[in-house]
Amino acid sequence: MDFNLSRKHLLLQELFREFAKKEVLPLAAEIDKAARFPYETVEKLARYGFMGVAFPKEYNGGAADNLAYAICVEELSKVCAATGVIVSAHSSLCAAPIYENGTQTQKEKYLTKLASGQWIGAFGLTEPQAGTDAAMQQTKAVLDGDNYILNGTKIFITNADAAHVYIIIAMTDASLGTRGLSAFIVEKDFAGFSIGKKEDMMGIRGSNTCELVMENCIVPKENLLGKEGQGFRVAMSLLDGGRIGIAAQALGIAQGAIDVAVAYVKERKQFGQRISQFQNTQFELADMQTDVDAARLLTYRAAVMKDSGVRYSSQAAMAKLFASEAASDVTRRCLQLFGGYGYSKEYPIERMMRDAKITEIYEGTSEVQKMVISAGMKVN
Amino acid sequence: MKIIVCVKQVPDTNEVKIDPNTGTLIREGVPSIINPDDLCALEAALVLKEQYGHSIVAVSMGPPQAEVALRHALAMGCDEAFLVSDRVFGGADTWATSKTLAAAIKKIGYDVILAGRQAIDGDTAQVGPQIAEHLGIPQVTYAQSIKQDGNNAFIVQRQFEDRYQKIKITTPCLITTLSTLNKPRYMSVGGIVSAFDEKEIQLLDFAALKDYVDESDIGLKGSPTQVRKASPKQGKRQGILYEVSEDEAVEIIVKAVSVRA
Numbered sequence: 209m210d211f212n213l214s215r216k217h218l219l220l221q222e223l224f225r226e227f228a229k230k231e232v233l234p235l236a237a238e239i240d241k242a243a244r245f246p247y248e249t250v251e252k253l254a255r256y257g258f259m260g261v262a263f264p265k266e267y268n269g270g271a272a273d274n275l276a277y278a279i280c281v282e283e284l285s286k287v288c289a290a291t292g293v294i295v296s297a298h299s300s301l302c303a304a305p306i307y308e309n310g311t312q313t314q315k316e317k318y319l320t321k322l323a324s325g326q327w328i329g330a331f332g333l334t335e336p337q338a339g340t341d342a343a344m345q346q347t348k349a350v351l352d353g354d355n356y357i358l359n360g361t362k363i364f365i366t367n368a369d370a371a372h373v374y375i376i377i378a379m380t381d382a383s384l385g386t387r388g389l390s391a392f393i394v395e396k397d398f399a400g401f402s403i404g405k406k407e408d409m410m411g412i413r414g415s416n417t418c419e420l421v422m423e424n425c426i427v428p429k430e431n432l433l434g435k436e437g438q439g440f441r442v443a444m445s446l447l448d449g450g451r452i453g454i455a456a457q458a459l460g461i462a463q464g465a466i467d468v469a470v471a472y473v474k475e476r477k478q479f480g481q482r483i484s485q486f487q488n489t490q491f492e493l494a495d496m497q498t499d500v501d502a503a504r505l506l507t508y509r510a511a512v513m514k515d516s517g518v519r520y521s522s523q524a525a526m527a528k529l530f531a532s533e534a535a536s537d538v539t540r541r542c543l544q545l546f547g548g549y550g551y552s553k554e555y556p557i558e559r560m561m562r563d564a565k566i567t568e569i570y571e572g573t574s575e576v577q578k579m580v581i582s583a584g585m586k587v588n
Numbered sequence: 589m590k591i592i593v594c595v596k597q598v599p600d601t602n603e604v605k606i607d608p609n610t611g612t613l614i615r616e617g618v619p620s621i622i623n624p625d626d627l628c629a630l631e632a633a634l635v636l637k638e639q640y641g642h643s644i645v646a647v648s649m650g651p652p653q654a655e656v657a658l659r660h661a662l663a664m665g666c667d668e669a670f671l672v673s674d675r676v677f678g679g680a681d682t683w684a685t686s687k688t689l690a691a692a693i694k695k696i697g698y699d700v701i702l703a704g705r706q707a708i709d710g711d712t713a714q715v716g717p718q719i720a721e722h723l724g725i726p727q728v729t730y731a732q733s734i735k736q737d738g739n740n741a742f743i744v745q746r747q748f749e750d751r752y753q754k755i756k757i758t759t760p761c762l763i764t765t766l767s768t769l770n771k772p773r774y775m776s777v778g779g780i781v782s783a784f785d786e787k788e789i790q791l792l793d794f795a796a797l798k799d800y801v802d803e804s805d806i807g808l809k810g811s812p813t814q815v816r817k818a819s820p821k822q823g824k825r826q827g828i829l830y831e832v833s834e835d836e837a838v839e840i841i842v843k844a845v846s847v848r849a
Contacts, residue, residue, distance in 0.1 A: 215784065216781065219780050219784075223774060227774055280777075
């Protein structure tokens with residue numbers, strides 16, 4: 209067992225860190241305030257291979273691995289959680305399922321564009337009446353000659369209006385429950401597809417989260433991803449990978465909060481000394497850094513397990529559960545160290561606290577992670 | 589065309605402190621980076637590669653850990669990398685360094701050599717020009733713009749304080765670059781993976797170079813420069829800012845000057 213990053217991963221970390229500091233940090237407050245998708249950043253992310261870190265070179269990917277991908281999302285999220293989730297949703301929820309389930313033609317047509325970052329990807333599972341209870345899907349897909357006709361609405365879709373292509377889960381046979389679900393690759397330009405209302409959210413405001421509306425949306429038969437009836441399996445599998453991304457995002461948010469808090473407490477003076485000299489400050493930060501390091505180990509372990517090809521569902525769920533709760537807890541406690549200044553938008557810590565909460569909710573709530581973990585333990 | 593880029597690994601002097609007793613840099617715990625001017629030389633070479641398909645070779649002299657700087661250069665898009673490293677090269681001043689690098693470059697073969705103007709740790713700006721002298725080739729220093737002109741020439745703008753010279757230089761030649769020349773690109777993810785999985789750092793030790801450089805010209809023994817003592821410059825005192833009328837300003841200045849005199 210080796211807890212050290214390889215020289216290759218260290219250099220990748222250096223790249224992600226430098227890019228985040230120079231290209232992402234300067235926009236973080238502005239895209240949060242304006243709820244603006246950072247198209248200019250995504251263009252640069254694409255140029256340097258951040259949009260396809262773990263995919264093979266033959267599909268225009270960076271040919272690194274899931275550990276590198278996790279480090280990428282972590283470093284971006286340290287300074288801007290919205291940018292972190294843009295990369296995570298694109299990579300884990302759209303490019304990865306095409307890589308893992310797609311035909312050669314689908315990979316050549318879509319994965320090459322996604323891994324190079326020429327196209328942005330998104331994923332639609334959640335509906336107004338089907339959140340955690342994914343079997344309640346109302347979106348229907350009916351085969352009509354050479355096309356499937358899709359009807360329904362998806363909500364809370366990260367990257368929605370910025371994306372060019374979507375993985376959409378829809379019911380092809382309602383009598384079969386989750387076994388009646390199928391996955392489709394849907395292009396934004398397909399007839400009958402449109403972007404609905406944009407969410408006005410508490411955090412990750414730069415992520416462009418909207419509804420997707422399909423009204424007699426025509427999807428060519430060859431855009432079925434996997435076989436009919438495999439939609440639930442495709443969705444659960446991509447969410448396993450997605451949880452590594454969200455764990456990494458949460459980890460990044462938490463470490464980013466500690467980093468700004470440490471800088472602050474070394475400057476701020478009260479009662480004639482820097483507040484870093486109070487034992488309360490020291491113990492708080494020591495506690496928090498211990499949690500964040502534990503989150504990092506869980507996250508990297510899940511990524512390395514995915515890379516080695518073993519089952520990692522439980523480990524990804526543990527990483528996501530622990531890292532997201534650490535993110536919420538650590539950002540709240542770091543804000544406390546800032547006192548009144550922390551509550552002001554002059555400092556980034558209030559944004560980090562708002563951004564952290566979503567990591568306990570999306571891609572499976574903390575409760576869902578506990579269902580996955582306990583199922584892995586065969587408790588029931 | 590084959591372009592050699594000289595790359596030096598240096599401590600990030602933004603983060604470095606000076607030992608007040610010895611006057612030397614405290615290098616412990618300070619991150620190592622590629623010398624900023626050298627990054628601009630790399631960028632200039634990579635731009636020429638994109639335009640003309642040249643092959644780019646990064647060369648660095650230093651201890652084994654300088655390999656990281658060469659991986660960085662490969663990850664930006666260089667085709668090959670050579671590490672000039674041997675215990676006997678240690679302690680070299682600019683003379684011995686340039687002798688050793690010139691030997692390595694001669695062995696590798698080249699059409700053009702690009703080097704950063706100067707390194708942020710030594711600030712001598714001597715190694716590039718000395719390499720050109722040892723190889724007996726023309727050089728242009730302080731390049732603020734480099735454009736290829738035909739198959740074997742470059743038009744270089746050489747910067748001065750208040751003007752620039754426009755110089756045409758034919759290959760083989762050496763050009764040293766300023767940080768105002770360009771904005772260096774980042775490494776890329778694919779570039780880093782390829783730098784480790786597909787490319788190798790080729791080692792040139794003294795045994796590999798002994799036909800190109802004399803033993804008396806390398807390392808500490810080949811270095812005519814000997815540092816007696818280094819001491820940090822006294823920092824300037826904080827100025828005082830007055831917001832006053834012109835007449836009052838004159839009075840204050842005259843008073844201050846006469847006190848010093």
